Amino acid sequence: MNIEMNTTEKFYLPVDGILEMFNSLTVQSRITHPVLQSTSLTPVPQHTKVSNISKTGMGIIKTVKGRWRPQDKRAVASRSSSSGNRQVSTDRLPKRSVDLLELGLTKPKNCHRIVVLGAPKVGKTNIMQRFLGKEFEENYEPTTEDFHRKLFHIGGEAYQVDLLDAASERNFPAKRRLSILTGDTFLLVFSLDDRESFDEVCELLNEIKAAKAKLLKLKHPARIPAVICGNKADSDAPRAVMRSEVTEILGEDVAFFETSAKDGTGLEGAFRALATLGGLPGETSPSRHQLISILSYQTMCISQRGRSGSRKRGLGAPCAAMDPLARRPSFTSDLRLVLRSSTKHNKPERCHIQ
The missing domain is CATH 3.40.50.300 (P-loop containing nucleotide triphosphate hydrolases)
Known part of the structure; x- marks a missing residue:
C-alpha cells in the first residue's frame, strides 16, 4: 500500500503501530546488513501520539543510529589505522602529558x-x-x-x-x-x-x-x-x-x-x-x-x-x-x-x- 502525505499534515499513530510498520518494511526490502539484522528495536516510553510524521521518522533514525554507533566507531578506527592516516582518534590520545623520566623511558x-x-x-x-x-x-x-x-x-x-x-x-x-x-x-x-x-x-x-x-x-x-x-x-x-x-x-x-x-x-x-x-x-x-x-x-x-x-x-x-x-x-x-x-x-x- 502506498501512502502519500504532506509532512506538514498532522499524523497520529500508536508507537506499536510505527514499529510494526517499520519491521514490515525491513522484511519486504530484505535488509541483509548484519548490524541491522542484529539490532532489536526496543521502544522508549513516550507519549502515544506524535505531532507529525517527520518526528516519527527522526525517532526511528535515532534509535537505529544509537544501536549502530559502537560498531561504527570501531570500523572508523580500523580504517584510520589501516590507511596510515596520521590523524589519531581523540580517544586514543594520551590522557595526560608524557614525562619520559616519570615513565622510566629516559635518563x-x-x-x-x-x-x-x-x-x-x-x-x-x-x-x-x-x-x-x-x-x-x-x-x-x-x-x-x-x-x-x-x-x-x-x-x-x-x-x-x-x-x-x-x-x-x-x-x-x-x-x-x-x-x-x-x-x-x-x-x-x-x-x-x-x-x-x-x-x-x-x-x-x-x-x-x-x-x-x-x-x-x-x-x-x-x-x-x-x-x-x-x-x-x-x-x-x-x-x-x-x-x-x-x-x-x-x-x-x-x-x-x-x-x-x-x-x-x-x-x-x-x-x-x-x-x-x-x-x-x-x-x-x-x-x-x-x-x-x-x-x-x-x-x-x-x-x-x-x-x-x-x-x-x-x-x-x-x-x-x-x-x-x-x-x-x-x-x-x-x-x-x-x-x-x-x-x-x-x-x-x-x-x-x-
Missing part, C-alpha cells in the same frame, strides 16, 4: 629545559615554532606564557626538551627568577631594529648570571649557556644594533646569531648552538629529524626496552614528537627542582626566588 641527563626570554614583539614565539617544526605566523598575538615539550628518539636514546617562553614574567621578578633557576640553557631574543630590546637582553643576561651564581654558591658568575638571537634580519628597517656592538658588550665568545624567524636565516646555527651548550645531539635541530605522532613515539620507546627493563640501542632514523598535552609544571614542582639542584653543591638558601 635525567636527557631531560632538558630551554628558557626563552626577551622583549615583546621581537619574534620569540616564531623562533620557538621553528624549533618545533612549525611554520612562521605573520599575525602577531602577545604571548602570556607558552610551554612546549618535544620528545626525541636519537641513536636509540630518548630525549625530552621543554621550552618555556616566559614572556608574561617581565613584571614579576620572583616568577621570572624561578624560571631562570630551572633553566638549563637560555635563548635570549632581541630585534635588530630595536635598541631597547637589546638593552633588555643585556640586563637579562646579567640577571641569569647572578641568579645561577647565587644558587650554586659561586664567588664569581659562571659562564651561562645562552644563545643570543638578533632577530628580524630580513627587515628593511634601519639597523639599531650592529654585530660589532654585540661582541663588544657581550664578549667575542658569546653565541650570537643574526636570525630571521620569517625566512629561517641563521636559525640552523642557533639551534645547533643550543644543542651543543645543552649537551644534546645535533639531530635535535629541526632539519635533522622526522616528526611522528605521539602514539608512534611511545610505541617505539617501549619496544626499545628489553624484557629485563634495560634499553636496547637502535639504529633508527632520528625522529621526534610533540606532546599535545604539555603544560608548565606547577611552581611547587619547579621549587623542588631548584632545591634538588642546589643540594648537590651546598645547603640551599631559605628562598631562592627573592
Whole structure:
C-alpha cells in the first residue's frame, strides 16, 4: 500500500503501530546488513501520539543510529589505522602529558629545559615554532606564557626538551627568577631594529648570571649557556644594533646569531648552538629529524626496552614528537627542582626566588 502525505499534515499513530510498520518494511526490502539484522528495536516510553510524521521518522533514525554507533566507531578506527592516516582518534590520545623520566623511558641527563626570554614583539614565539617544526605566523598575538615539550628518539636514546617562553614574567621578578633557576640553557631574543630590546637582553643576561651564581654558591658568575638571537634580519628597517656592538658588550665568545624567524636565516646555527651548550645531539635541530605522532613515539620507546627493563640501542632514523598535552609544571614542582639542584653543591638558601 502506498501512502502519500504532506509532512506538514498532522499524523497520529500508536508507537506499536510505527514499529510494526517499520519491521514490515525491513522484511519486504530484505535488509541483509548484519548490524541491522542484529539490532532489536526496543521502544522508549513516550507519549502515544506524535505531532507529525517527520518526528516519527527522526525517532526511528535515532534509535537505529544509537544501536549502530559502537560498531561504527570501531570500523572508523580500523580504517584510520589501516590507511596510515596520521590523524589519531581523540580517544586514543594520551590522557595526560608524557614525562619520559616519570615513565622510566629516559635518563635525567636527557631531560632538558630551554628558557626563552626577551622583549615583546621581537619574534620569540616564531623562533620557538621553528624549533618545533612549525611554520612562521605573520599575525602577531602577545604571548602570556607558552610551554612546549618535544620528545626525541636519537641513536636509540630518548630525549625530552621543554621550552618555556616566559614572556608574561617581565613584571614579576620572583616568577621570572624561578624560571631562570630551572633553566638549563637560555635563548635570549632581541630585534635588530630595536635598541631597547637589546638593552633588555643585556640586563637579562646579567640577571641569569647572578641568579645561577647565587644558587650554586659561586664567588664569581659562571659562564651561562645562552644563545643570543638578533632577530628580524630580513627587515628593511634601519639597523639599531650592529654585530660589532654585540661582541663588544657581550664578549667575542658569546653565541650570537643574526636570525630571521620569517625566512629561517641563521636559525640552523642557533639551534645547533643550543644543542651543543645543552649537551644534546645535533639531530635535535629541526632539519635533522622526522616528526611522528605521539602514539608512534611511545610505541617505539617501549619496544626499545628489553624484557629485563634495560634499553636496547637502535639504529633508527632520528625522529621526534610533540606532546599535545604539555603544560608548565606547577611552581611547587619547579621549587623542588631548584632545591634538588642546589643540594648537590651546598645547603640551599631559605628562598631562592627573592
